[in-house]
Amino acid sequence: MQGNASLDENDTALFYDIYLALLEYTNKKYKIVKGLKKIYHRSHLEPEKMTKIRNFLFEHRNIIDDFIKKNPFQFDEEKLALIKDFKYAVKGMGIIIKYEADYTVISMQDDNFYAILGLTTNIDEVIPNEQLPYPVQITLLPWRNKIIYDGLLESYAIQVGKNMKKIFQYIMLAVVTIVMASCTSDIEETTATTGKNNVQ
Numbered sequence: 001m002q003g004n005a006s007l008d009e010n011d012t013a014l015f016y017d018i019y020l021a022l023l024e025y026t027n028k029k030y031k032i033v034k035g036l037k038k039i040y041h042r043s044h045l046e047p048e049k050m051t052k053i054r055n056f057l058f059e060h061r062n063i064i065d066d067f068i069k070k071n072p073f074q075f076d077e078e079k080l081a082l083i084k085d086f087k088y089a090v091k092g093m094g095i096i097i098k099y100e101a102d103y104t105v106i107s108m109q110d111d112n113f114y115a116i117l118g119l120t121t122n123i124d125e126v127i128p129n130e131q132l133p134y135p136v137q138i139t140l141l142p143w144r145n146k147i148i149y150d151g152l153l154e155s156y157a158i159q160v161g162k163n164m165k166k167i168f169q170y171i172m173l174a175v176v177t178i179v180m181a182s183c184t185s186d187i188e189e190t191t192a193t194t195g196k197n198n199v200q
Helices: 009-030 047-059 062-070 077-088 162-174
Strands: 090-099 104-108 113-116 134-143 146-149 189-191 195-197
Touching: 009 047, 009 062, 009 077, 062 077, 077 134, 090 113, 104 134, 113 146
Parallel strands: none
Antiparallel strands: 090 104, 090 134, 104 113, 134 146, 189 195
């Protein structure tokens, strides 16, 4: 069972404050989900709708530059700096490999392993340990020298057999370091399998 593998309450509130503002700006400008006018400071948002907007945003990352330039919510420099880092998100299919007390290990399509945090809860409360390894569609975001995900997970109807689980266990033993500090573009971490990689 994980211990402290998620953001604290203040950081979580700050994340949702700026992230939902960014999603609202994106949807208002590009009409991804028609009829949805309010996202910022709104509760009970439908994950399917948020996922559509999120996907569009990270397929068009110049939206982030536009948001920062116009600053429609009058955010201070600290918040704008956090939003700017979202440009370096790692998005795609990943496989949740292992739970540690303070983080979750996930393998992404860029051939890197990441140690990520949950938001309001530890990720093992969302996906039980006995279901690992677990394939997901996920977006990883840099957050104050940590890596989080945005709270939106899309699962795949794929069953991982016993042999495949053993393979992942061997891979985990081979990994020397895990990208933990940040997933911004200047990170260069070494893994046993891929050597140095810049996250694009």
